[in-house]
Amino acid sequence: MIIALALIRGGYRWFENICKALVGFVVCCFIITAMQAELSFVDMAGGIIPGIPGGVDSALMIAAIMGGAVHITIIGMHTYNTNVRKWARKDLGLARFDNTLSMGFAFGIYSLAIFLVAAAVLHPNNIKIKLATDAALSLGPLLGENAMVIFLLGLWAATL
Secondary structure, three states, rough: OHHHHHOOOOOOOHHHHHHHHHHHHHHHHHHHHHHHHHHHHHHHHHOOOOOOOOOEEEEHHHHHHHHHHOEEEEEOOHHHHHHHHOOHHHHHHHHHHHHHHHHHHHHHHHHHHHHHHHHHOOOOOOOOOHHHHHHHHHHHHHHHHHHHHHHHHHHHHHHO
């Protein structure tokens, strides 16, 4: 309700900036945690090269990763964002840049940082991820007991 009222009253830019700050903070937390972890660049390079494992579970995992990497609200909200900002045809280049930056930063770097941290923190401790929120456990070394709350705030902001 508060979000709807803020948007109706022209608070879109304020709300957008808050969401960007929350997502940026969580991305920074993952990057800092990745830098603190003992990561092997050889293993990282090998892990980034895609491969297709067999079985139905693997197909579901691939679909989930693809669904998480390309966030539909960024694509779907593009028209709304363009109208709110009063961009015209002459601003098409700026709109593309904004969309590319949002996709690349929020879901390119963010996804890569999550994968690296999960591999460095969760895998060696034999922690299995069963839910998306289990990824918050990987921020434990940096954020302690606040990891889940901060992760969920960033996830919430990313979906808006």
